[in-house]
Amino acid sequence: MSDIFVYIEHNNGRTEDVSFEILGKAKELAAKLNAAVCGIIIGDSVGNLADDVSRRGADKVYVAEDRLLEKYSTELYTKVVEDIVNARKPSMLLIGATYNGRDLAGRLAVRLHAGLTANAVSLEIEDGTNLLLAAVPSYGGSIHAVCKSERGLQMSTVRAGVFKPFPSGGKGAGEIITIVPNVSAKPRVRVIESSVGKKADVGKAEIVVVAGLGAMGNLVAVEELRKELGAELGVTRPLADKGLATRDRQVGSTGVSVKSKLTVVLGASGASHFVSGIDSSGTVISINTDPKAPISSHADYNVIEDCNKLLPLVIKGLRPGK
Amino acid sequence: MKIAVCVKIVPKTEDVKLDPVTKNLKREGAESVINEADRNALEAALKLKDANGGEVIVISMGPPMFEQQLKLPIAMGADNAILLSDRAFGGADTHPTSLTLASAVRKIGDCDVVLCGEESSDSGTGHVPGGIAEWLDMPQVTFASDVRIVDGKAVCKRTIEGGTETVEATLPAVISVELGTNTARFPDFRRKRWADTQFKVTVWGKDDLGLKDDEIGKKGSFTSVKELREAMAPERKHSLIEGTLEEKAKKIVEIVKPFLEGK
Numbered sequence: 072m073s074d075i076f077v078y079i080e081h082n083n084g085r086t087e088d089v090s091f092e093i094l095g096k097a098k099e100l101a102a103k104l105n106a107a108v109c110g111i112i113i114g115d116s117v118g119n120l121a122d123d124v125s126r127r128g129a130d131k132v133y134v135a136e137d138r139l140l141e142k143y144s145t146e147l148y149t150k151v152v153e154d155i156v157n158a159r160k161p162s163m164l165l166i167g168a169t170y171n172g173r174d175l176a177g178r179l180a181v182r183l184h185a186g187l188t189a190n191a192v193s194l195e196i197e198d199g200t201n202l203l204l205a206a207v208p209s210y211g212g213s214i215h216a217v218c219k220s221e222r223g224l225q226m227s228t229v230r231a232g233v234f235k236p237f238p239s240g241g242k243g244a245g246e247i248i249t250i251v252p253n254v255s256a257k258p259r260v261r262v263i264e265s266s267v268g269k270k271a272d273v274g275k276a277e278i279v280v281v282a283g284l285g286a287m288g289n290l291v292a293v294e295e296l297r298k299e300l301g302a303e304l305g306v307t308r309p310l311a312d313k314g315l316a317t318r319d320r321q322v323g324s325t326g327v328s329v330k331s332k333l334t335v336v337l338g339a340s341g342a343s344h345f346v347s348g349i350d351s352s353g354t355v356i357s358i359n360t361d362p363k364a365p366i367s368s369h370a371d372y373n374v375i376e377d378c379n380k381l382l383p384l385v386i387k388g389l390r391p392g393k
Numbered sequence: 394m395k396i397a398v399c400v401k402i403v404p405k406t407e408d409v410k411l412d413p414v415t416k417n418l419k420r421e422g423a424e425s426v427i428n429e430a431d432r433n434a435l436e437a438a439l440k441l442k443d444a445n446g447g448e449v450i451v452i453s454m455g456p457p458m459f460e461q462q463l464k465l466p467i468a469m470g471a472d473n474a475i476l477l478s479d480r481a482f483g484g485a486d487t488h489p490t491s492l493t494l495a496s497a498v499r500k501i502g503d504c505d506v507v508l509c510g511e512e513s514s515d516s517g518t519g520h521v522p523g524g525i526a527e528w529l530d531m532p533q534v535t536f537a538s539d540v541r542i543v544d545g546k547a548v549c550k551r552t553i554e555g556g557t558e559t560v561e562a563t564l565p566a567v568i569s570v571e572l573g574t575n576t577a578r579f580p581d582f583r584r585k586r587w588a589d590t591q592f593k594v595t596v597w598g599k600d601d602l603g604l605k606d607d608e609i610g611k612k613g614s615f616t617s618v619k620e621l622r623e624a625m626a627p628e629r630k631h632s633l634i635e636g637t638l639e640e641k642a643k644k645i646v647e648i649v650k651p652f653l654e655g656k
């Protein structure tokens with residue numbers, strides 16, 4: 072069998088976009104291999120997600136439901152995927168490189184003695200061998216290592232926002248197969264509480280305003296500019312580290328890649344792990360005090376200025392009637 | 394309590410370039426440092442020791458020259474450092490790497506907590522902590538930002554899609570610490586002098602860990618690198634906006650305006 076299995080991640084009753092993106096790509100890979108694409112959904116009362124997974128490209132959807140599986144648990148979910156994979160022997164297993172996706176993949180790959188590549192930003196089938204080639208960002212994203220697994224199951228975690236999903240319209244023709252999961256053991260990790268807000272969609276915004284350390288002293292002005300532009304707020308890593316914004320707003324190789332038409336970068340020097348997050352953006356404007364900062368080679372327009380002084384004037388200029 | 398911390402010595406990201414012709418990594422002159430997230434894991438370990446007592450043991454895998462880099466955690470307050478060094482460990486992907494580190498934890502014995510950084514800055518997979526936990530049959534908590542011991546269990550805040558959750562894990566457990574979640578302490582000056590001159594790093598090879606050639610290093614790896622590519626940086630205009638403060642602001646507004654049409 073050379074089927075491609077895709078682990079479908081869902082949170083609060085919604086399938087993560089990255090799972091749909093992987094399904095779209097898997098469909099294209101499967102066509103080359105003359106193979107089927109199969110989704111795996113694990114949870115409690117999640118059967119309603121299966122239709123959409125089928126419409127987005129899955130030829131088969133395995134649904135494993137149990138009350139114990141209501142919330143993600145590394146141990147229980149690892150066991151369920153292990154059983155499904157061992158019974159059906161796919162050639163590939165693709166998982167979104169989310170927090171829980173990478174949590175699952177690391178453990179599962181050792182359990183299954185599978186080759187695992189990480190955070191893939193490109194997936195291809197190698198001519199001649201039919202092996203999966205995954206481009207893995209390394210050294211802050213400046214270099215891509217093209218990796219393959221030459222024995223056993225080929226696993227890869229896949230970066231969000233890279234591949235295009237199929238639209239949700241139409242009717243799914245996929246077969247939906249219910250699996251009775253064999254989970255009885257009590258997991259050793261228990262969720263005491265969770266606090267999940269609406270996920271910021273910095274990766275999909277048309278305009279993004281990114282605040283760096285140089286703009287930290289005047290976040291009120293940053294927020295005003297963001298509002299004037301109808302933009303999403305992004306931040307560099309130090310600001311997320313300081314808790315000034317949530318991690319889903321962190322731009323760069325350890326966060327989100329923006330694909331906006333316009334990105335305004337305020338007070339960021341341009342560390343390599345950051346700039347890989349804005350390199351897919353359309354126009355980039357940087358306002359920064361240091362003319363020698365690496366950000367200048369990643370921007371279309373460089374303004375050498377203290378953004379604390381400049382922002383009030385820009386905001387004034389953008390207001391209607393001016 | 395016994396706390397093991399796995400750290401990776403990596404070349405400074407800024408120092409690594411791809412040779413445009415040979416497509417090989419150019420790491421000559423690159424400074425070797427403790428991976429940033431692993432410094433956060435080390436700090437989390439030292440905090441656990443401050444709060445609960447016990448000892449902190451640092452584990453790293455790499456060539457003998459990395460002994461020098463392991464003096465820093467000692468100067469910061471770690472009690473012992475073990476370097477897993479053997480030619481046969483070379484070229485390992487995450488599968489043998491997690492096995493080798495797990496075998497060292499097993500040899501140390503009776504560890505209550507195994508801490509790791511969330512991922513390394515060079516290959517950045519984030520898959521090793523879960524692998525270690527699987528080899529040791531321990532529970533795992535990944536992307537933790539706050540690690541405490543409460544009533545004999547690890548209580549951690551961890552990042553998930555769109556927010557955080559607080560989880561409780563039985564001990565022993567493997568915990569990966571989120572990058573940037575704390576500020577690693579400075580080395581103690583006197584301890585540093587002692588670490589540099591007196592302290593001996595323990596070195597273990599494959600025989601010390603009872604590992605066979607075909608399960609470690611390149612031979613034990615399931616993946617291989619076919620080629621390296623330079624990530625395509627887009628063409629940029631590199632236009633410098635000059636003038637007085639007012640003129641600069643005006644030009645920015647002119648550039649931005651077309652993007653607002655239809656909004």
